[in-house]
Amino acid sequence: MASMIRKSLDDPEETRPVADGMGQVELVNLEAGPVGRATFLPGWKWSDHVKPIAKTDSCQASHTGYTISGRIKVVMDDGEELEFGPGDFGVIPPGHDAWVLGDEPYVFIDWQGMADYAKPKE
Template identity: 55%
Template sequence: MAGLVIRNFDAADETRPFEEGKGRLDLLHTAGGPVGLAVFEPGWRWSEHVKPLAGTDSCRSAHTGYVVSGRLKIVMDDGESAEVAAGDFIEVSPGHDAWVVGDEACVTLDWTGYGDYAKPA
């Protein structure tokens, strides 16, 4: 393992586009596991733009991350919900839907849940 690793999402190891051009997930594969930068464009909704790729009724990924910009509404399968915004640290259990709130893209960093996210079933 190198003593110093510097990577940039502009040179991601993998990019996964969302349905209808509503954003993308850029992944860096690291020694500690995948780290993802997701860009959710205005109008993006998991149940419309990722569900067809995932093939599940709700998002089955657990997320630990940080909201860089924009806002998301997250609704758990049991009805619990919250809105997150730039500057928020988030932990989200599997079993949820989410969508962009407003006219600004939402950008998130995630270091636990994006390894299999938006990967065709």
Template identity: 60%
Template sequence: MAGLVSKNFDKPDETRPFEDGMGRLDLFNTEGGAVGRAVFEPGWRWSQHIKPLAGTDSCQSAHTGYVVSGRMVIAMDDGEQGEIGPGDFIRIAPGHDAWVVGDEPCIALDWTGYTDYAKPASG
């Protein structure tokens, strides 16, 4: 195990584009798991731009992260809903939709839910 690891999101290990050019996921693969920075463009919605890749009715990833900029609404399958924005810590259980609000991209860091996020479903 390395004593110090430093990486920059300008040079990720992997980049996964979202449908219709509505954003991307920049990913680092670390010993502790995947760490990602997602850029969700205005107009992005999980059910439109990730669902075709995931092949599930709602997002089944559990997210633990931090919102750097922009705003997003999270709607849980059970009807619970909330808005997140800059400086917010987030923990989101599987079973949700989400969409960007406003005209600024929403940028979020996540260290638990991006291993398979926006990866085409195996067929």
């Protein structure tokens, strides 16, 4: 019989900062892969604060998750745009840029795209 698992994003197993102190990703690891809580501060933009870490032209992670607070705008490489806010569930395919809207931090729980997100390339 499988055992229950309890982990807390308030006591993460790994924390990855983004450039200029504009946020961080806190991770807990499960057999199916990491689950992360991303917190991005007002003024954060993927192309400014994660692109230097990822070394790709746009975010190549596929995200599946839930917005806790704040607002973010996502623009796909093909020009499709969508905003996410509190209570929104989202699926965001690879190939996008994103930035925080307004003056509230954006907090997102992601259970698909965190394995290599904001992880420095070797």
